[in-house]
Amino acid sequence: MSDATKRDVVMPPASTVGVLGWIRKNLFPSWYSGVVTVILGYFIISNFIPMINWALFKADFIGESSADCSGEGACWVFIGTRFDFFIYGFYPEAEFWRINTLYVIFALLIVPQFFNAVSTRIKMVLGVLGVTVFPVLAFILIRGSETFGLEIIETNRWGGLTLTLILAYVGIVAAIPIGVLLALGRRSDMPLVRALSVVFIEFWRGVPLITILFMASVMLPLFLPEGVSFDRLLRALIGITLFQSAYMAEVIRGGLQAIPKGQYEAAEAMGLGYWRSMGLIILPQALKIVIPGIVNTLISLFKDTTLVLIIGLFDLLNAVQTTIIDPAWRNVAIEGYVFAAFLFWIFCFGMSRYSQQLERKLHRGHKR
Amino acid sequence: MADKRDTGAGGLARLWNDPTVRSRTFQILTALVVIYFLWTIYQNTIINMERRGITTGFAFLGSPAGFGIVMSLIPYDETMSYGRTFYVGLLNTLLVSSLGIVAATILGFAIGIGRLSKNWLVSTLSAIFVDTFRNIPLLLQIFFWYFAVLRNLPSPRDSMEIGEMFFLNNRGVYMPGPIPEEGFWLVVTVLCAAIVGAAVLYRWARKRQDATGQLFPAIRVGLAMVLLLPAGAFLLAGSPLGWDVPELRGFNFRGGVSMIPELGALFIALTVYTASFIAEIVRSGIQSVSHGQTEAASALGLRRGTTLRLVIIPQAMRVIIPPLTSQYLNLTKNSSLAVAIGYPDLVAVFMGTTLNQTGQAVEVVAITMLVYLSISLLISLLMNVYNKAMALKER
Numbered sequence: 001m002s003d004a005t006k007r008d009v010v011m012p013p014a015s016t017v018g019v020l021g022w023i024r025k026n027l028f029p030s031w032y033s034g035v036v037t038v039i040l041g042y043f044i045i046s047n048f049i050p051m052i053n054w055a056l057f058k059a060d061f062i063g064e065s066s067a068d069c070s071g072e073g074a075c076w077v078f079i080g081t082r083f084d085f086f087i088y089g090f091y092p093e094a095e096f097w098r099i100n101t102l103y104v105i106f107a108l109l110i111v112p113q114f115f116n117a118v119s120t121r122i123k124m125v126l127g128v129l130g131v132t133v134f135p136v137l138a139f140i141l142i143r144g145s146e147t148f149g150l151e152i153i154e155t156n157r158w159g160g161l162t163l164t165l166i167l168a169y170v171g172i173v174a175a176i177p178i179g180v181l182l183a184l185g186r187r188s189d190m191p192l193v194r195a196l197s198v199v200f201i202e203f204w205r206g207v208p209l210i211t212i213l214f215m216a217s218v219m220l221p222l223f224l225p226e227g228v229s230f231d232r233l234l235r236a237l238i239g240i241t242l243f244q245s246a247y248m249a250e251v252i253r254g255g256l257q258a259i260p261k262g263q264y265e266a267a268e269a270m271g272l273g274y275w276r277s278m279g280l281i282i283l284p285q286a287l288k289i290v291i292p293g294i295v296n297t298l299i300s301l302f303k304d305t306t307l308v309l310i311i312g313l314f315d316l317l318n319a320v321q322t323t324i325i326d327p328a329w330r331n332v333a334i335e336g337y338v339f340a341a342f343l344f345w346i347f348c349f350g351m352s353r354y355s356q357q358l359e360r361k362l363h364r365g366h367k368r
Numbered sequence: 369m370a371d372k373r374d375t376g377a378g379g380l381a382r383l384w385n386d387p388t389v390r391s392r393t394f395q396i397l398t399a400l401v402v403i404y405f406l407w408t409i410y411q412n413t414i415i416n417m418e419r420r421g422i423t424t425g426f427a428f429l430g431s432p433a434g435f436g437i438v439m440s441l442i443p444y445d446e447t448m449s450y451g452r453t454f455y456v457g458l459l460n461t462l463l464v465s466s467l468g469i470v471a472a473t474i475l476g477f478a479i480g481i482g483r484l485s486k487n488w489l490v491s492t493l494s495a496i497f498v499d500t501f502r503n504i505p506l507l508l509q510i511f512f513w514y515f516a517v518l519r520n521l522p523s524p525r526d527s528m529e530i531g532e533m534f535f536l537n538n539r540g541v542y543m544p545g546p547i548p549e550e551g552f553w554l555v556v557t558v559l560c561a562a563i564v565g566a567a568v569l570y571r572w573a574r575k576r577q578d579a580t581g582q583l584f585p586a587i588r589v590g591l592a593m594v595l596l597l598p599a600g601a602f603l604l605a606g607s608p609l610g611w612d613v614p615e616l617r618g619f620n621f622r623g624g625v626s627m628i629p630e631l632g633a634l635f636i637a638l639t640v641y642t643a644s645f646i647a648e649i650v651r652s653g654i655q656s657v658s659h660g661q662t663e664a665a666s667a668l669g670l671r672r673g674t675t676l677r678l679v680i681i682p683q684a685m686r687v688i689i690p691p692l693t694s695q696y697l698n699l700t701k702n703s704s705l706a707v708a709i710g711y712p713d714l715v716a717v718f719m720g721t722t723l724n725q726t727g728q729a730v731e732v733v734a735i736t737m738l739v740y741l742s743i744s745l746l747i748s749l750l751m752n753v754y755n756k757a758m759a760l761k762e763r
Contacts (some may be wrong), residue, residue, distance in 0.1 A: 026488035348503035
């Protein structure tokens with residue numbers, strides 16, 4: 001570079017570019033902002049470094065019992081020794097392969113959905129398999145079946161993360177069809193159907209899930225004829241499904257309302273009856289719009305499954321909760337909760353990011 | 369159906385194809401199915417309850433409860449009735465919900481605005497806060513605060529303290545409680561008068577501004593009135609207020625105002641969890657106001673603060689209020705998770721202990737659900753009224 005060009009091109013002042021410029025612009029744009037930065041920075045450094053030290057550098061990872069923990073940092077040994085319990089609950093160890101098989105199949109069904117290279121057709125097929133064949137297969141594998149020579153394992157031995165996933169999966173798969181019917185009912189021309197749908201939806205939305213679970217566990221047995229009894233897991237599932245279907249109905253109703261009136265009129269003009277115009281014209285479009293909303297209700301359902309511990313089921317949180325009070329380990333509450341929180345966080349954060357991405361993708365055609 | 373039409377079998381096919389008839393038939397069928405379903409449930413319940421020897425009716429509400437409750441806003445002891453336990457539980461639910469709503473709103477607005485801050489550190493921290501607490505189940509957070517934090521605090525003997533007045537230990541928080549003495553009524557009266565006066569002043573200032581355009585610092589003057597006048601009255605009456613300072617007696621503190629750790633954990637968890645949702649609502653509300661509004665406001669010569677207060681916030685509120693309402697409802701419903709740590713809310717006291725002792729599941733569950741339904745309907749009603757007042761006035 002010659003001297004002439006150097007003189008002609010006036011470089012921006014050093015304080016506005018590079019690291020220094022970035023710091024000036026983003027951390028100290030004005031004096032009060034700078035004060036806030038300093039206070040927050042001090043707060044982060046004074047808390048964050050001990051936290052990292054506790055969780056990583058002073059922590060113990062390898063070992064068998066509480067004697068292997070120095071007590072200065074986190075005792076991750078605890079998580080390691082109880083890991084199987086957190087994932088499988090009381091499920092017999094010899095049969096873990098059944099659940100593992102399901103996890104693998106589930107991953108095979110889910111993972112292709114995230115890749116654009118996979119054709120829509122394959123995604124559709126996998127999705128349909130996921131809600132039809134997979135639940136049946138999962139039920140046979142987890143519960144066992146005499147005809148296939150699999151030992152029957154009662155529901156009270158299901159637990160851990162597996163149970164959490166079962167609750168969330170059944171809740172969402174069962175809630176969608178009921179939600180569709182309720183949403184259609186709420187927008188029906190028939191006053192009685194509309195009124196019934198509104199009452200049903202608003203009732204389940206108006207009460208906390210806890211009261212529904214209580215109701216399912218103490219009142220459902222009273223509602224059934226003599227001799228018929230449901231097991232505890234099924235009762236919880238019924239409660240969760242009813243609760244979830246009301247929320248699902250509202251999400252789907254949003255989608256139905258977003259479809260322009262012309263679509264309804266066009267379907268009628270084609271001579272389609274109610275069910276065919278809904279099934280072929282309206283619902284495919286409406287459901288596509290509300291996929292992010294469905295994922296969002298799935299996230300809240302996933303978090304809400306923890307409530308089953310109150311009626312005594314061993315989901316992930318309950319598995320953690322019962323092991324941290326084990327007297328053989330001293331003060332492992334924080335480790336246990338951090339681990340459970342991390343697992344829940346991974347699932348929920350992943351799903352919320354997926355839903356955001358989907359929203360952006362789906363918005364393309366509808367943005368005006 | 370189709371073949372009926374083909375053969376032209378007159379009446380029936382025509383009837384079936386008549387939309388009114390068809391819709392009526394369908395509705396009658398639906399009604400019959402629903403009635404049959406409810407009737408079966410009713411019958412089964414009656415039979416089952418008779419078989420198990422469960423009494424029915426609401427007479428149990430009058431009989432003595434016989435169990436203690438750790439925290440009560442109204443006088444309660446175990447000789448009182450089950451009906452009384454209902455009120456104790458309900459008030460505790462309302463207490464934690466209203467505390468949570470106020471705190472979550474303040475924290476949520478602060479973090480929501482913080483996410484839009486130009487300061488990178490502030491916006492990043494706000495985003496981390498939201499993404500962390502939104503994605504962890506509330507029950508897990510309640511457990512964390514209760515079992516891992518508050519129960520691990522030092523025992524009352526080694527409590528953390530601030531100036532021998534505020535104490536924090538594993539039994540809760542203890543603060544000095546005010547005791548009004550003779551002459552305190554004067555302060556209260558002056559305070560009420562000052563509030564009324566400030567309101568009148570504000571309306572007068574608005575009217576004058578509408579008529580003449582002259583500004584009057586009504587908010588500042590009003591605030592000064594509300595603060596200074598009662599303070600003057602307080603000094604004039606000879607400081608008629610005593611403090612009941614908590615003291616360590618035996619194994620625990622006595623006196624003052626206390627907050628049990630169950631309430632603390634529930635309050636912190638509900639606040640933090642709901643605030644992370646409110647923050648997102650506030651952020652999207654503010655972002656929904658088009659940038660042209662800000663530019664127009666600065667073209668009119670409004671300052672940044674005034675722009676925010678008079679132009680951005682009122683428009684953002686329209687977007688914010690409906691989802692905010694449902695967050696308030698969620699918080700109230702989520703307060704029922706209290707049962708997991710033993711905070712005596714409506715579900716824990718009434719649906720828990722009372723139900724277990726009386727065995728009258730149907731009545732107790734019905735009353736509890738009815739309460740939550742009424743709270744839900746009431747809050748959404750109030751918010752609808754407010755929403756209507758705030759909505760776009762189209763002329």
